[in-house]
Amino acid sequence: MGLAVPEEVARIASDIREMRVRGAGRIAKAAATALMVAAERYPGSDAREFREYIRRVAELLLKTRPTAVSLPNAVSYVVGPLLRAPHVGSVEEARRLVVERASSFIRYADEALERIAEIGSRLVRDGDVVLTHCNSLAVVSIIKRAAQRGKRVSVYATETRPLFQGHVTARMLLEAGVDVTLIPDSSVRSLIRRVDKVIVGADAVAANGAVVNKIGTSLIALIAREHGVDFYVATETYKFSPFTLSGEPVVIEERPPTEVVPQEFLDKHPRLRVLNPSFDVTPPGYITGIITEVGVIPPSAALLVLEEIYGREGVREQASVAVDEEA
Amino acid sequence: MVRPELEEAVERVRTGRIASSTEATFFALDKMLQALAEGGVGEFAELALRLTRARPTSALLVNATRELVREVAEHRGEPLEEIAERARRKVEELKGRIRSAIEASAAVAERRIEPGDTLLTTSYSLFVKQVVRNVLERGRDVRVVVTESRPGGEGLRMASELSSMGCDVTLVVDSAVRYVMKGVDKVLLSAECVTANGAVVNKVGSSQIALAAHEARVRVFVVTTSMKFSPETVVGELVEIPEADASEVRELLRKKGLEGVKVKAPLFDVTPPEYIDAIITERGLMAPSFAMMAVRDLYGWPPKLLPLEEALRELMKGGG
Numbered sequence: 001m002g003l004a005v006p007e008e009v010a011r012i013a014s015d016i017r018e019m020r021v022r023g024a025g026r027i028a029k030a031a032a033t034a035l036m037v038a039a040e041r042y043p044g045s046d047a048r049e050f051r052e053y054i055r056r057v058a059e060l061l062l063k064t065r066p067t068a069v070s071l072p073n074a075v076s077y078v079v080g081p082l083l084r085a086p087h088v089g090s091v092e093e094a095r096r097l098v099v100e101r102a103s104s105f106i107r108y109a110d111e112a113l114e115r116i117a118e119i120g121s122r123l124v125r126d127g128d129v130v131l132t133h134c135n136s137l138a139v140v141s142i143i144k145r146a147a148q149r150g151k152r153v154s155v156y157a158t159e160t161r162p163l164f165q166g167h168v169t170a171r172m173l174l175e176a177g178v179d180v181t182l183i184p185d186s187s188v189r190s191l192i193r194r195v196d197k198v199i200v201g202a203d204a205v206a207a208n209g210a211v212v213n214k215i216g217t218s219l220i221a222l223i224a225r226e227h228g229v230d231f232y233v234a235t236e237t238y239k240f241s242p243f244t245l246s247g248e249p250v251v252i253e254e255r256p257p258t259e260v261v262p263q264e265f266l267d268k269h270p271r272l273r274v275l276n277p278s279f280d281v282t283p284p285g286y287i288t289g290i291i292t293e294v295g296v297i298p299p300s301a302a303l304l305v306l307e308e309i310y311g312r313e314g315v316r317e318q319a320s321v322a323v324d325e326e327a
Numbered sequence: 328m329v330r331p332e333l334e335e336a337v338e339r340v341r342t343g344r345i346a347s348s349t350e351a352t353f354f355a356l357d358k359m360l361q362a363l364a365e366g367g368v369g370e371f372a373e374l375a376l377r378l379t380r381a382r383p384t385s386a387l388l389v390n391a392t393r394e395l396v397r398e399v400a401e402h403r404g405e406p407l408e409e410i411a412e413r414a415r416r417k418v419e420e421l422k423g424r425i426r427s428a429i430e431a432s433a434a435v436a437e438r439r440i441e442p443g444d445t446l447l448t449t450s451y452s453l454f455v456k457q458v459v460r461n462v463l464e465r466g467r468d469v470r471v472v473v474t475e476s477r478p479g480g481e482g483l484r485m486a487s488e489l490s491s492m493g494c495d496v497t498l499v500v501d502s503a504v505r506y507v508m509k510g511v512d513k514v515l516l517s518a519e520c521v522t523a524n525g526a527v528v529n530k531v532g533s534s535q536i537a538l539a540a541h542e543a544r545v546r547v548f549v550v551t552t553s554m555k556f557s558p559e560t561v562v563g564e565l566v567e568i569p570e571a572d573a574s575e576v577r578e579l580l581r582k583k584g585l586e587g588v589k590v591k592a593p594l595f596d597v598t599p600p601e602y603i604d605a606i607i608t609e610r611g612l613m614a615p616s617f618a619m620m621a622v623r624d625l626y627g628w629p630p631k632l633l634p635l636e637e638a639l640r641e642l643m644k645g646g647g
Contacts (some may be wrong), residue, residue: 161475167329184573184576219535271495271496272486273497277506
């Protein structure tokens, strides 16, 4: 079992961990790609060993980021059939299974993004001012599509401390010729009166319709609600978390303090603590609608989406498996 | 004409580079004295006009300048050295009053802090700092969560100074306030200005902190002085929010080749009275709706105010 993980796979894993690849959608696709590469590069001929090797790669990928549910969903979509199979045939068969599942996931993800752009762009009116937080491909695709359809849209993009993903959003929109203004995270309430709707992405959607997304999202949702501004979440359904059904809370990752302040500042103040949570949870009551590839759904319909993906049986199984594990 | 080094002072006050409005007021008063001693009444008046216009939100600056201008105007027939001496004494008196107000307000506010409390604050404030210092001196343990307070990032200075005082400090990004609010017992804010309806103008981000506190049923106290109450707002003056110095924000964009991206960065925001549990001043703790009564006590009813701009134009005309 001494099979090493191919270098390219290890690199993808570290890119996810170090946030060189970020955004739940991109992470999911990167994970599927890594599994595909791993399967293709397997040099041996023992099918059982291949299965263990793929399991190891899957575990390596799962450990990279704790919050993004797209990651376990993508990994389980790709490797689930192989790992659940009662017996494995040849390495070639097993390899084909993984590669097919991986490419079908990537195809699905691309099509989903396209559908979200189309559906979401219908919600954007001519002349709208849209506020967004962090960097979401789904949100950028919606705005670009609306602009292509001839709607005049201007965007407020928050800086998004600590890592300034707002700059990425600004660049993407600027390149698409969309009018974009960068604002500090602290000025959302000052400017909300000029905003027609808020659209953000998601890292995970829980079974009750709560949305896990970049830290600050829930504060923006609260501000939007205070002012009666519509608050939409744009996300692929593979970010809906079946794990939350069993009551499992979504783990909020805490990142290193050096993302917020330089090391010298920390050295100078040994007693000072920096709390750097990556995500927060927006309650379903603050969300107008979730724009997915299957349509715009109210957050309370999250369970419906999960049932449609995993089947009613599957959803119940998910819940009972967790309960069994507890017991 | 205002000489170049004073010109620069106007710019520093305008952009909020001096974070604390108390410090900005001290700085501006010193510059006005310099203009008076070196350039005469005309230059003094012009600088005072420019400084108060540069930061019209600062009620402390406007109120203190009004007192100084009254002093200068009343004695304008006297030789310049005498006027300058009177002005110097007036500024000393004003600074003394502000310093005692910080102590008196903090003495009231500290009674509201219970042992083991976790406080949350933003930006840099001498008032809030004094409250924490008092609480620590009483030997009560207290933790303070400080937000970064971009743009400007004065929260880092606040966190650094509180930490040096021996306080248990946690720094968070501005976005994290709703996330941490569950663990917060009280929010302490300072003020740039308190309006007649009890709304508080303070560093941008304050109003979203107050909103998150309100949602989580966490109490919000504003620690300030009655000298920051704005009597002008009683007669319908609007508080115009200036743009912050966003050069850091732009510099980051420039480094990434994103000069084409526009930036909008208001320096202050307005927290409505509904989200404020009490305003604490040297006169004690009051509900925000009592701001009106405080203005009446200070300036009469209806408030009788020296029209600052007119008085300054009058002084400028006279020259000197």
